[in-house]
Amino acid sequence: MRQSEALAILNAGANVFLTGAPGAGKTYVLNEFIRGARADGADVAVTASTGIASTHIDGQTIHSWSGIGLANVLTASLLKTIRTRRRRRIQAADILVIDEVSMLHAWLFDMVDQVCRQVRHDPRPFGGLQVVISGDFFQLPPVSVSGRDRDVLPVRPEFIASRERYARAGLNPEGSSPNRSSGPNSIRPSAT
DSSP: OOHHHHHHHHHTTOOEEEOOSTTSSHHHHHHHHHHHHHHTTOOEEEEESSHHHHHTTTOEEHHHHHTOTTOSSOOHHHHHHHHHHTHHHHHHOSEEEEESGGGSOHHHHHHHHHHHHHHHTOOSGGGGOEEEEEOOTTTOOOSSOTTTTTTTSOOOHHHHHHHHHHHHTTOOTTSSOSOOSOOTTEEOOOOO
16 A cells, blocks of 8 residues: 555544554654644644654653553552543544554553543543554564563552453453454555
């Protein structure tokens, strides 16, 4: 698919998984889409899975934007804090861009979805936001295993229960299904 075709689909308001090999132009397409959407008056939340990745698209981490931070479970207390500190930002957004999604754990992706639904008071996925995710599942896996920070943060029973739900559903609690590289709704831009 050509970059112009990918941009047309993005500009139509579709939720999109933008994928392709290194050098295919994913970041270029994202930056063009973000520039155009903002020029049209949309509030675009530009995020990535890591701080370094966020600098490539002039954004911030999804952890920071959503208010989740280092948490690995969405508790009532955390949700209350997010509603207090991030409510306006999340409610104002029209589009959520997440770059380098392959480095994001599935459970963290689900937490962001839950935060958006709760804060925006909208039961649709991500509270009705247009979601544009980008990355290459043949490159980098999630940043760390779920045991991260166990020496600093104790493992909560809710965390263990959420991982067990993933396992019962036949999913890998550390990422997603084994065939994560493509699907019927993925777009692979060509560099032309």
